[in-house]
Amino acid sequence: MSQFENVTIVKQANVYFDGKVTSRTVVFADGTKKTLGIMLPGEYEFGTDTTEIMEILAGDLQVLLPGDSEWISISGKGEFTVPANAKFKLIVATVADYCCSYL
Amino acid sequence: MSQFENVTIVKQANVYFDGKVTSRTVVFADGTKKTLGIMLPGEYEFGTDTTEIMEILAGDLQVLLPGDSEWISISGKGEFTVPANAKFKLIVATVADYCCSYL
Numbered sequence: 001m002s003q004f005e006n007v008t009i010v011k012q013a014n015v016y017f018d019g020k021v022t023s024r025t026v027v028f029a030d031g032t033k034k035t036l037g038i039m040l041p042g043e044y045e046f047g048t049d050t051t052e053i054m055e056i057l058a059g060d061l062q063v064l065l066p067g068d069s070e071w072i073s074i075s076g077k078g079e080f081t082v083p084a085n086a087k088f089k090l091i092v093a094t095v096a097d098y099c100c101s102y103l
Numbered sequence: 104m105s106q107f108e109n110v111t112i113v114k115q116a117n118v119y120f121d122g123k124v125t126s127r128t129v130v131f132a133d134g135t136k137k138t139l140g141i142m143l144p145g146e147y148e149f150g151t152d153t154t155e156i157m158e159i160l161a162g163d164l165q166v167l168l169p170g171d172s173e174w175i176s177i178s179g180k181g182e183f184t185v186p187a188n189a190k191f192k193l194i195v196a197t198v199a200d201y202c203c204s205y206l
Binding site: 001002003004005006007008009010011012013015018019020022024026027036038040057058095097099 | 104105106107108109110111112113114115116118121122123125127129130139141143160161198200202
């Protein structure tokens, strides 16, 4: 789906890592939430509160999921799931556009 | 207003200047359009197709409007209007969060 309809979007951006990672929060009619974000090239560690499904819409990056020792490469489009209350690492090589769903 | 309700948001980001300026397009029930965007520090020149009202939600920047010789400084919150089919320049000093309306 290329767009989300009948949603609420929070005007103010979420800003992390001096703006190298930013997102906007989208709230759906059923109360579920997604963020649409941009990551500039760099290395990041994130923590989760809930299970997160990260859909990469564009960009080249590597992800190290919690408990893993092997990095996963994503080029262009891809998806990975991170369990709740966990940390994961990203090495972003080119500007990455993403959609994160919170379960 | 801190959020926009009953809107459509285009999933894919608009990416300019190697990702230093990015935005998401929000479409309202009446067909009007806004973009919610982020500008990282840097110097930029933009062109308009329609009249644009730029609302700065956060950030420190200077803007040179078309035909002007004096830069306007905005710190934190501010707003400026750019006529259609014109160019304007920005010097962004700190991460800027904005909402642009197209008339």
